[in-house]
Amino acid sequence: MMKAMLQEGYGSSEMLRLVDRVIPEPGPGEVTVEVAAAGLDAGLVHLLEGRPFPVRLAMPLRGGRVLGLDCAGTVHAVGEGVTDYAVGDKVFGVTVTGDGALAENARASTAKLAPKPRGLSFIEAAAIPVSATTALRAVRDAAGVQSGQRVLVLGAAGGVGHFAVQIAKNLGAEVIGACSTGKLQLVRSIGADQVIDYTTGDPLKEGPFDAIIDTGGHRRLRQLRRALQPTGALVLVGAEPEAAPLGGMGRSLAAALLNPFTRQKLVMLASSEDRQALLDLTELVDRGALRPVIHRTASLEEAPEAITGLGRGSGTAKTVVELQQI
Ligand SMILES: NC(=O)c1ccc[n+]([C@@H]2O[C@H](COP(=O)([O-])OP(=O)(O)OC[C@H]3O[C@@H](n4cnc5c(N)ncnc54)[C@H](OP(=O)(O)O)[C@@H]3O)[C@@H](O)[C@H]2O)c1
Incomplete structure (x- = not known):
C-alpha cells in the first residue's frame, strides 16, 4: 500500500484527500516510479478546478484520480516490453493522469521519462518536466x-x-x-x-x-x-x-x-512532454545553462495548501512536494 493525494471532485483543494491506496502496476511500456519529489504547476490547478471546461473533456475525472504530473524518483517496477529502464534507475518526467505524481508511487510511460540529470537533486529534477x-x-x-x-x-x-x-x-x-x-x-x-x-x-x-x-x-x-x-x-x-x-x-x-x-x-502553444525534450533540457542543465529555481517545498500532507498557494497566474518559479528525504 502507499499514501496518495486523491482528487474526489472538481473545485478547490478541499477536493483533495490523503488516502491509502494499492501501489499501481505498470502497464505495457510503463514503469512504476517510487516518487522522491513531485513538481506542482498551473496545469494541476486546471485539473483540480476542471477549468477551462475543455479540460474536463480532455482529462475526465471518472470518479477520482491521484493528482500530479511532474515526478522524479526511482524505478520500482517495469511493465511489459520495457527494455530501457531497470528497477533502481533514477528518472524524471511526467506520470500518467490518474495514477499521478502526488503519491509514494506513480505510473509513467517510458516515452515521457528520461534519466535524472546527475547534477540535480530529485527536488530540482521534479521542477523541470x-x-x-x-x-x-x-x-x-x-x-x-x-x-x-x-x-x-x-x-x-x-x-x-x-x-x-x-x-x-x-x-x-x-x-x-x-x-x-x-x-x-x-x-x-x-x-x-x-x-x-x-x-x-x-x-x-x-x-x-x-x-x-x-x-x-x-x-x-x-x-x-x-x-x-x-x-x-x-x-x-x-x-x-x-x-x-x-x-x-x-x-x-x-x-x-x-x-x-x-x-x-x-x-x-499546446505543449506536450516527451523523452527527447527531457534529454534536450538535461543537456542544458549539464552545461550550466538551465537551473530550476525552487521557491518552496512541501510535504505530501501539505500538497493541497501548496497547490492553493500557486495562485491563479501569480506563481513564483517552482513549488515541489518532497515525498522522501534523500
Ligand atoms: N500552452 C501550454 O501548453 C501551457 C503549458 C504550461 C502552462 N500553461 C499556462 O501558462 C500560464 C503560465 O504558467 P505558469 O506555470 O508559468 O504560471 P505561474 O507560475 O503562475 O506564472 C505566471 C506569471 O505571470 C506573472 N504575471 C501575472 N500578471 C502579469 C502581467 N500583467 N504581466 C506580466 N507578468 C504577469 C505572475 O506573477 P506576478 O504577477 O507576481 O509577476 C506569474 O509569475 C498558465 O496560464 C498555464 O496554465 C500553458
Missing part, C-alpha cells in the same frame, strides 16, 4: 529564437517564464523579463538583460521585439502585436483571466485564426 518543456517549445520551437534577437518574456518569474528567460539567453538572445515588484531580483538572478516591473511601467513600450513569450497578464492581442517586429513571433503560452469562459484559451484561439493573414507569427 512540464514547465521547462513548455518553455523550450515556446522559445526554441514556436518562436524560433535566434542569437541577437530581442525577446520579451511576460511572467518572467513564473514556473514557465523563469525557464523561458534562461532558454532564450542560452540561444544568444537579449532577454527582457517582465514581472511584479517582489520578483525583480529573481528575474535578474537568472540572467535577464533587462527587468521591467509591469506594475509601474509598461514592458510593451520597450519594443519592438523579435519575439514575445506570453505566460501572464492576458494583454490584448492588438497591444502585443504592436510591440512586435513586422515578422516577429508572439507565443501565447497561457493566462488566467478571471471572467473569460474559456480562460486564456479564447485569446489564443483568436491568434491562431488570425495567423494565416499576417506576416507576424502568432502561436497558440
Whole structure:
C-alpha cells in the first residue's frame, strides 16, 4: 500500500484527500516510479478546478484520480516490453493522469521519462518536466529564437517564464523579463538583460521585439502585436483571466485564426512532454545553462495548501512536494 493525494471532485483543494491506496502496476511500456519529489504547476490547478471546461473533456475525472504530473524518483517496477529502464534507475518526467505524481508511487510511460540529470537533486529534477518543456517549445520551437534577437518574456518569474528567460539567453538572445515588484531580483538572478516591473511601467513600450513569450497578464492581442517586429513571433503560452469562459484559451484561439493573414507569427502553444525534450533540457542543465529555481517545498500532507498557494497566474518559479528525504 502507499499514501496518495486523491482528487474526489472538481473545485478547490478541499477536493483533495490523503488516502491509502494499492501501489499501481505498470502497464505495457510503463514503469512504476517510487516518487522522491513531485513538481506542482498551473496545469494541476486546471485539473483540480476542471477549468477551462475543455479540460474536463480532455482529462475526465471518472470518479477520482491521484493528482500530479511532474515526478522524479526511482524505478520500482517495469511493465511489459520495457527494455530501457531497470528497477533502481533514477528518472524524471511526467506520470500518467490518474495514477499521478502526488503519491509514494506513480505510473509513467517510458516515452515521457528520461534519466535524472546527475547534477540535480530529485527536488530540482521534479521542477523541470512540464514547465521547462513548455518553455523550450515556446522559445526554441514556436518562436524560433535566434542569437541577437530581442525577446520579451511576460511572467518572467513564473514556473514557465523563469525557464523561458534562461532558454532564450542560452540561444544568444537579449532577454527582457517582465514581472511584479517582489520578483525583480529573481528575474535578474537568472540572467535577464533587462527587468521591467509591469506594475509601474509598461514592458510593451520597450519594443519592438523579435519575439514575445506570453505566460501572464492576458494583454490584448492588438497591444502585443504592436510591440512586435513586422515578422516577429508572439507565443501565447497561457493566462488566467478571471471572467473569460474559456480562460486564456479564447485569446489564443483568436491568434491562431488570425495567423494565416499576417506576416507576424502568432502561436497558440499546446505543449506536450516527451523523452527527447527531457534529454534536450538535461543537456542544458549539464552545461550550466538551465537551473530550476525552487521557491518552496512541501510535504505530501501539505500538497493541497501548496497547490492553493500557486495562485491563479501569480506563481513564483517552482513549488515541489518532497515525498522522501534523500
Ligand atoms: N500552452 C501550454 O501548453 C501551457 C503549458 C504550461 C502552462 N500553461 C499556462 O501558462 C500560464 C503560465 O504558467 P505558469 O506555470 O508559468 O504560471 P505561474 O507560475 O503562475 O506564472 C505566471 C506569471 O505571470 C506573472 N504575471 C501575472 N500578471 C502579469 C502581467 N500583467 N504581466 C506580466 N507578468 C504577469 C505572475 O506573477 P506576478 O504577477 O507576481 O509577476 C506569474 O509569475 C498558465 O496560464 C498555464 O496554465 C500553458
